Amino acid sequence: MLDTLLPILIFSALALAVIGAVRRIRLWRQGRPSPVPILQGLAAMPRRYLVDLHHVVARDKVMSNTHVATAGGFVAAAVLMILVHGLGLANPVLGGLLLAASALMFVGSLFVAKRRRNPPARLSKGPWMRLPKSLMAFSLSVFLITLPTVGVLPQGTGSVILALVLAAVLAWGLGEMFFGMTWGGPMKHAFAGALHLAFHRRPERFGEGNRSTGLKALDLDNPKAPLGVETPSDFTWNQLLGFDACVQCGRCEAACPAFAAGQPLNPKKLIQDMVVGMAGGSDAGYAGSPYPDKPVGEHAGSPHGPIVAREGTALVDAETLWSCTTCRACVEECPMMIEHVDAIVDMRRFLTLEHGNTPNKGAEVLDNLIATDNPGGFDPGSRMHWAADLNLPLMRDVGQVDVLLWLGDGVFDMRNQRTLRALVKVLRAADVDFAVLGNEERDSGDVARRLGDEATFQALAKRNIATLAQYRFQHIVTCDPHSFHVLGNEYGELGGVYEVRHHSTYIAELYEAGRLHFAPWKGGKVTYHDPCYLGRYNGEYDAPRNVLKALGIEVAEMARSGYRSRCCGGGGGAPITDIPGKQRIPDMRMNDVKETGAELVAVGCPQCTAMLEGVVDGPAEVRDIAELVADALMERPAASGSIRAPQPSVEEVTP
Amino acid sequence: MQPEAQVPYAQLEVAVLVSVGRHPLTGRARRADQDARGVELALSLDKARITLLHAGTLDEQSESALRGYLGMGLPQLTLVEQPPGADVVPALADMLDEARPQLVIAGERAEEGEGSGLLPYLLSERLGWPLVSGLAGVEKVENGVATLLQALPRGQRRRLQVRLPAIVTVDAAAATARQSAFGPARRGEVEVETAAVVWDEAQSEWSVAPARKRPKRLKIIKATSARERFKAAAAKAEGGSGQVLTDVTPEQGAEAIFKLLKEEGVLR
Numbered sequence: 001m002l003d004t005l006l007p008i009l010i011f012s013a014l015a016l017a018v019i020g021a022v023r024r025i026r027l028w029r030q031g032r033p034s035p036v037p038i039l040q041g042l043a044a045m046p047r048r049y050l051v052d053l054h055h056v057v058a059r060d061k062v063m064s065n066t067h068v069a070t071a072g073g074f075v076a077a078a079v080l081m082i083l084v085h086g087l088g089l090a091n092p093v094l095g096g097l098l099l100a101a102s103a104l105m106f107v108g109s110l111f112v113a114k115r116r117r118n119p120p121a122r123l124s125k126g127p128w129m130r131l132p133k134s135l136m137a138f139s140l141s142v143f144l145i146t147l148p149t150v151g152v153l154p155q156g157t158g159s160v161i162l163a164l165v166l167a168a169v170l171a172w173g174l175g176e177m178f179f180g181m182t183w184g185g186p187m188k189h190a191f192a193g194a195l196h197l198a199f200h201r202r203p204e205r206f207g208e209g210n211r212s213t214g215l216k217a218l219d220l221d222n223p224k225a226p227l228g229v230e231t232p233s234d235f236t237w238n239q240l241l242g243f244d245a246c247v248q249c250g251r252c253e254a255a256c257p258a259f260a261a262g263q264p265l266n267p268k269k270l271i272q273d274m275v276v277g278m279a280g281g282s283d284a285g286y287a288g289s290p291y292p293d294k295p296v297g298e299h300a301g302s303p304h305g306p307i308v309a310r311e312g313t314a315l316v317d318a319e320t321l322w323s324c325t326t327c328r329a330c331v332e333e334c335p336m337m338i339e340h341v342d343a344i345v346d347m348r349r350f351l352t353l354e355h356g357n358t359p360n361k362g363a364e365v366l367d368n369l370i371a372t373d374n375p376g377g378f379d380p381g382s383r384m385h386w387a388a389d390l391n392l393p394l395m396r397d398v399g400q401v402d403v404l405l406w407l408g409d410g411v412f413d414m415r416n417q418r419t420l421r422a423l424v425k426v427l428r429a430a431d432v433d434f435a436v437l438g439n440e441e442r443d444s445g446d447v448a449r450r451l452g453d454e455a456t457f458q459a460l461a462k463r464n465i466a467t468l469a470q471y472r473f474q475h476i477v478t479c480d481p482h483s484f485h486v487l488g489n490e491y492g493e494l495g496g497v498y499e500v501r502h503h504s505t506y507i508a509e510l511y512e513a514g515r516l517h518f519a520p521w522k523g524g525k526v527t528y529h530d531p532c533y534l535g536r537y538n539g540e541y542d543a544p545r546n547v548l549k550a551l552g553i554e555v556a557e558m559a560r561s562g563y564r565s566r567c568c569g570g571g572g573g574a575p576i577t578d579i580p581g582k583q584r585i586p587d588m589r590m591n592d593v594k595e596t597g598a599e600l601v602a603v604g605c606p607q608c609t610a611m612l613e614g615v616v617d618g619p620a621e622v623r624d625i626a627e628l629v630a631d632a633l634m635e636r637p638a639a640s641g642s643i644r645a646p647q648p649s650v651e652e653v654t655p
Numbered sequence: 656m657q658p659e660a661q662v663p664y665a666q667l668e669v670a671v672l673v674s675v676g677r678h679p680l681t682g683r684a685r686r687a688d689q690d691a692r693g694v695e696l697a698l699s700l701d702k703a704r705i706t707l708l709h710a711g712t713l714d715e716q717s718e719s720a721l722r723g724y725l726g727m728g729l730p731q732l733t734l735v736e737q738p739p740g741a742d743v744v745p746a747l748a749d750m751l752d753e754a755r756p757q758l759v760i761a762g763e764r765a766e767e768g769e770g771s772g773l774l775p776y777l778l779s780e781r782l783g784w785p786l787v788s789g790l791a792g793v794e795k796v797e798n799g800v801a802t803l804l805q806a807l808p809r810g811q812r813r814r815l816q817v818r819l820p821a822i823v824t825v826d827a828a829a830a831t832a833r834q835s836a837f838g839p840a841r842r843g844e845v846e847v848e849t850a851a852v853v854w855d856e857a858q859s860e861w862s863v864a865p866a867r868k869r870p871k872r873l874k875i876i877k878a879t880s881a882r883e884r885f886k887a888a889a890a891k892a893e894g895g896s897g898q899v900l901t902d903v904t905p906e907q908g909a910e911a912i913f914k915l916l917k918e919e920g921v922l923r
Contacts, residue, residue: 352837356839363833363834371685379681
């Protein structure tokens, strides 16, 4: 009897899955067009899945093995089951393999069940709680049904009732695994996730050591092109596909500094809200942690309705979008390679460029950037006042130079002026041929862009590119990771391609080349805070640590460091939009510092310096790497031979 | 309130005079701060139909500045074409006389050019409409009468009733202008209208120099305690010998002013 029932069950489940897939694809196609190489993407998908995705999943070893067993077992079991039971290829070899696959899947599902017994807060509950049972139902029923096929049990073992029970359990399993995959159950992540990997909006981010972190430019020349994202259907179709791929594992939630600070943002919920908007409806079905202090069920949206309402509520509140520090911790953690920051900035662009609704100091900062080329509204002619006594060579005078020192807007900040002076001292000690743009430099446009003002960003960027085009230099060195990121990763799209280095990278190079010599470190315990825009945005984790090592400092690492570094709270215009939470992000970061017992925290970013120094009664001193290096500078040790030019002998001439 | 009391009144016609501003540090063209506050005031009015009016030329600089007003969410701006060196008062007065708005809002003074702050007064004189300066807000408009809130020094407010049409000016006491957004600014239309040109004969004879900061009257502080020093620092410079005249005839008022000017040495 099972012989007739099984093919019917399997193929009707497959047919339903195909219908669901077509419906799902139509949901994604509501988005704006975005050309992708279809076949190339599909061909690259297995590698992206097995290498890039698993690289992220494997950060949690138990979960990674669980997933390999469950997913690998399922894919093998599903294919073999179609062959053996669907098409009737009752070959003992295939049957044996099917037994092995379903057994493997069953073992995996036991681990899934174990994790669901006391799930951490970051995991979504709801339908996800039944997933281990469904996995077991599928694997167990397939296993049992296959036993007679390989002859372990004689054909026709058991009664009709047993066969019917088995078929019912299998139907449940098939329902979750095949039907649910395309109709919106927890297994949707497998279908949407696979296609998302194939048609990812940033294919260049895949592959060993590759990253793609620059925001994509808006087309401002075409008056018809939309300015950011107003409705869910304003996202590109592959962005919508990406949102749909979310497995609700909540790793982003655990990494998000704004969520931890009690600001109304949870990256996971945001992505789920986009899925709700894409399909239309309310967020009442969401079963994970809500945005802090915002109960679930009060927001609803539709594919062509606004995401943020001018008045009242829609899908998401504006303050949710403005809470983000664009630190990319969520993107770094996401095993499905979803691009949260892109989506947030897309929606911010609409709020700023169409609504004119940048909160708090946002409007003032943008006006300043337009009128004075710096966010503080300082006189652009006073850019070099801090260096009045330093006699810095100007590009305008020298024209050609090895290193163009990009100063950034820190020139107006008295704290950062100390860092800059230290950096100049280091460069001079190493005899670097460098010059600065002086008053010709403008804000890089970083803050304007993160606040959604693409127009001001592009205006600043184009003028900076025009300025830089007049001069010849090998590379740009800057002590501001934000300028580093924008100049290095975002100007390229607008026609400015430069080789940019962070000062820590450059100092590390100078030291390795033997051009700098340091006195041994005499201070206390030191920890290092990775700036988001240096680490996660640009992958530079080693150079600052190498410099500290060269100084004789052994870094006492914080629990959250390297690619898991916690943001200082200063990125993405967050100090400007200043969305209230329960605590401040820099306070949390200083607590991280305190836990290491360090007396000093080394930083490499003017924003981080300002944010961490702003912590009242901070447990550690905040020093930039350039300052530490400048303090430790010493003349070439005598042992390495005196190369100092001999003193010119002075002869006294008497007439 | 009785329902029949809510007589549906016609839309309030408001004209806002806007100029090309100049950033104090960089001199870049921008929407003028006070004029933008005027637009903000107009936008805060219930059921108002707002016309933006600018007299001048359209070039790259002025267009970006004027679009700054459109970015506040207005679809259109009317530009009365006037070459540099023209007296814009007759052209604006003709426009307003023709359009007959009920309320004309302007900034106290321009950030560029003469910046004398006299334009609203000259318009008021020509059109015969009343003028209220230093407005903080419009409370309501009913039956052709506007209830206005005028800003006085040190946060004081005076409530005034004015029969429309009227001209009002705003200064820094009015609400800050909303953010200008790129999208509406780009989409907004600048409608150019030609008008007769009357040359400003006097201007060609003037020599123009950058403005200097006005000297401040010295305050001699003889404070012995911190509290007194603070009070002195927070207080506005006052003559101390002021005189408030109420219920006097215009002649008496004029005489008092004349006497004061003589005392101060302005008139000899």
